[in-house]
Amino acid sequence: MSAVSVEGIWKFYGDYPALREIDFVVEQGQCLALLGRNGAGKTTMLRMLAGLLRPQRGVIRLFGRDSRHADTRGSFGVLGHGIGVYDELSAMENLRLFAEVYSVADPERAAQDWLKRTQLDHVADALVREFSRGMRQRLAVARAFLHSPQLLLLDEPFTALDDRAIALLQSLLKDAVARGATVIMSTHQLREAMELATHVALLARGRLKFHGPRPVEMLEDPTWLYRTYGEG
Amino acid sequence: MSAVSVEGIWKFYGDYPALREIDFVVEQGQCLALLGRNGAGKTTMLRMLAGLLRPQRGVIRLFGRDSRHADTRGSFGVLGHGIGVYDELSAMENLRLFAEVYSVADPERAAQDWLKRTQLDHVADALVREFSRGMRQRLAVARAFLHSPQLLLLDEPFTALDDRAIALLQSLLKDAVARGATVIMSTHQLREAMELATHVALLARGRLKFHGPRPVEMLEDPTWLYRTYGEG
Amino acid sequence: MRFLRQTLTIAAKDLRSEIRTKESLNAAISFAIVILVLFSFAVDPSSEQIKEMSGGLLWLVFAFAGALILNRSFARELSNDCLDALVSSPIPGSALFLGKAVANFVLLMVVEFVSMPIFGILYNMDWMRQPLWLAAVLVMATWGITVIGTMFSALTVNLRMRELMLPTLIYPMMIPALMAAMRLTTLLINGEGIPADDWIWVRLIVGFDIIFTSLAVTLVEVVLVG
Amino acid sequence: MRFLRQTLTIAAKDLRSEIRTKESLNAAISFAIVILVLFSFAVDPSSEQIKEMSGGLLWLVFAFAGALILNRSFARELSNDCLDALVSSPIPGSALFLGKAVANFVLLMVVEFVSMPIFGILYNMDWMRQPLWLAAVLVMATWGITVIGTMFSALTVNLRMRELMLPTLIYPMMIPALMAAMRLTTLLINGEGIPADDWIWVRLIVGFDIIFTSLAVTLVEVVLVG
Amino acid sequence: MREKILYGVGLIAGLYLVRNLYQILLVLPDEVDQGAIYRILLFHVPAWITCFTAYFLAGAASVMYLIKKNLNYDTFCVAAVEVGLAFTLIGLATGSIWARIIWGIWWTWDARLTWALITCIIYSGYLMLRHAVDDPTARAKNSAVLCIFSYASVIITYKSIDWWRTQHPGAVLSIRTGGGRMDPAMESILFQNAVALLMLAAVMVAVRMRQEETQREVESLRRYAHAAA
Ligand code: HEM
């Protein structure tokens, strides 16, 4: 069973098609980098996979089920532009909340475990409001990984992060892929993405121009794909 | 006369010193890349240079004058995280407004000129609200460059931009430096910054760890500076 | 069971953040007092007529101050895109809605219990003549207001002009509940029972609660998923 | 001269964005009507007493509906960090403040001119007995409200809980101007002139305007630069 | 073709209205108690009938939109609400004029009048909400939900004369009273007028839908242009 299968997706904002006739399949254990210029439709695609938007036409299946099915929603983790944790709660409270929301067996343990893995255990009881940007981002990562999701949906996860934070995120993603999870991430920072990506998809003005294993050319020259399949 | 001179700056948020004892001088025509990890104090420094924050101790002089002096404020351009243009006005109206605000001699001409240079002339009368991210960012660049500022203060200008938008911004910045303007920009995208930077400054936890001409080592390996002067 | 636990998780989260900062609670209570003072300039609080207005004034105060709390309800999910995190989690939209409604209901009741005695003192009113009935009316009308407010908070959460739109949209919608509550409260504060003629108001409130709660619970999922 | 031009540039910009979308204007006007309806439940509009409350009710409506407009004033600069762009530009803080105040004043006056006749019809009131005096009171009190509102809008613009804080802060501050306006408007609507006793209210309003305008103009620069 | 049918129906409605006016002004006799002014009833009630019908159809279209997610339902919904609002204003105006003459005041706060006003505010709120959402799909969805909630006010307005004692007259139409409260000749012309106004409303809705569709097309073309930029 594929992790993600997308068939004939169209998404309109009004009459403008932000995504047209998108078909692709991501097998379990793959790491897909979703590339494309500003406004190509990456965020729209990811939000649709996460069940935050509904397509007007076409079918999305995650692990063979509808993406709004309650079980499906428990099986993926989302990391968008916002960090998705509450400023007025402490790091610990935030993680415990999401552990409960995801019906994790032992919320307390899971929360403590992930605080440790993101090196936030020494500030577990501090309010998120007082965190610096890097700390917040790490907590957001902990939140998204907390319930050991089978599928990770990440929208520009490297944006505005420093080298250290990027390295942490990359190593966590590598672990996740190693345990068989599937990753789909959009990004403009091709170099960081190429370290992980096994597959690449290119969107241009809402159409899927390329989808397949990462071309070797991209390791040398990340913009190769744009030049070959994009609009130059 | 130096473009920017910073002497003994301290900036506290409450009791926490976000910047400590910062001294540096930027000569006219230099392009300084302000580097540092998340929370190092880059944004704070740039906002202080732009006169949006006041230091608790120390003196900042732009072209020999106080940074809140009306003439000084007319001589620099700022590009922060937000685009700084109004959603309910058209591209043209926005630029005309800022041309008037900066007492540009011929607001209409300047606005048209910059719309052309950022390739927005065909949507001059469309409301900014309808623009895509790339278009907005280009308009923001036009707004910041409109009055031919002598000094440009840019906070993470490459964030979330695609390769084409980055190229445009880089070429505009090169033009500006060529006509003698000074540029100070903060960024995490070292590679993009190194194409332009003549000088580099490194902040770590509010202290200035390095300031000088760009080390040659950084061309090969952008993170060299972090490893040598940062905290590893 | 599961649904109930999810509802309570959300309600507990909202109440915990609110207790942590007490921001909307403090603001709403002090706003309530400010309005009471403003009203005392507009109408003469020592006149006899004030008795007939008491219920009306009281609910106006609750409505205005309550809007501050309702306004924040979904807005507090916005700052860090928490709403996306919740909507994409396994919690169903209806549990999210009910959880928030319960939290708002508790907060509104707190505002009401604090402002009632203050109102009594400022306007020289004894509101303890029919405590049970009064409590029943408070609960029913407050729930009605809460449901409308929470639903519209969800509806307007992504709007450019949320703070502007919300008051203009919710007050007219709340009017049936408010009208009934005003009328009944005036009767009860003045120590009378509810005459046969006025039972229509009780039915109105109950109907309002049932109809709008079911509507909101059915429609909220559609509102939250784009 | 330069200062004046800058003030007008800002005022023109605000008015233009507002005319483009008409959002706050529409919202404020319909909110005003909503409040008129709400008040009609609270006070008995057919009673004789209503005449003595007319000024009070009218200014409560203006204050509540006006807050929507004042609330937006600096908030509209936030969405794209436009405030930073303006504060770092050569425009002085005082011109920025005055420009915004002028724009708000115009918008508030529009709301007032639309809601007065509606008030007149709904509450069966003739407000044209002393048109000149009434206009003078409207202008003076509205300016006072505008100055306070705009200043506090600037003060709270970066606060986490802007929508919450603003109403709790501005109404108490506005009370002198509101009280005077309520009293004077009641007198004028009922067709009387201003008796010698009540001249104190006129002086209060004028003093209020002068003092708070100068205070705000002096202090706004400090407020805007962190 | 569609255009021609529209103009045709519009023309028929107009002619029908003129004919009804002739009947009302020149053929029908004055009423015993109220004199000449009672004739306004023959516009007052049809205006309300038209506006209630429009709101009902808007509500139904909203439900359909939420089920089918087809933007044409949304287009119908705005058009119907706008036309409905126009007839609400006519109803308020005719009522007010009548009240001025019969009761001596423009307005009184009885349940019927108040609820008619609240309905008017609520549906203006609907239009305001639409204005504030940029994304047409989200706009359609949110306003559909609001439209469903709004319909409650129409029901209350309609039933208010039964629920409360009002200064506004109670039911007179024979479908509600079982007959006897109104002269059959008058009632017949009232219904004829209602038919004429409904036809007129239908034409207005169709025209508004046209404009709305064009606007949607223009909007999407602009987005195409921007995407290319
Ligand atoms: C602004 C003032 C008024 C408003 C807002 C108003 C509103 C309404 C409404 C909403 C209806 C319902 C139509 C229907 O049931 O289909 C109605 C019907 C009616 N109105 Fe008015 N009205 C006003 C003034 C008056 C006055 C002054 C009179 C006469 C003294 C009057 C006489 C009637 C009658 C006879 C009906 C038909 C009742 C029925 O059979 O349902 N209205 N009006």
Ligand SMILES: Nc1ncnc2c1ncn2[C@@H]1O[C@H](COP(=O)(O)OP(=O)(O)OP(=O)(O)O)[C@@H](O)[C@H]1O
């Ligand atoms: N809410 C919305 N309403 C209307 N149009 C929208 C909306 N969101 C996105 N769009 C349009 O849909 C298209 C795709 O947008 P999307 O945000 O998915 O692009 P993206 O690939 O994520 O771009 P970026 O790299 O800038 O994040 C763009 O043309 C955009 O203008």
Ligand SMILES: Nc1ncnc2c1ncn2[C@@H]1O[C@H](COP(=O)(O)OP(=O)(O)OP(=O)(O)O)[C@@H](O)[C@H]1O
């Ligand atoms: N308004 C504020 N109130 C309190 N502390 C603040 C505020 N703004 C920044 N800080 C703190 O000051 C320090 C410097 O922040 P600053 O935003 O300047 O960092 P930065 O170098 O721009 O980081 P980044 O790369 O994440 O943008 C951080 O520790 C931050 O937590």
Ligand SMILES: [Mg+2]
């Ligand atoms: Mg995106």
Ligand SMILES: [Mg+2]
């Ligand atoms: Mg920064």
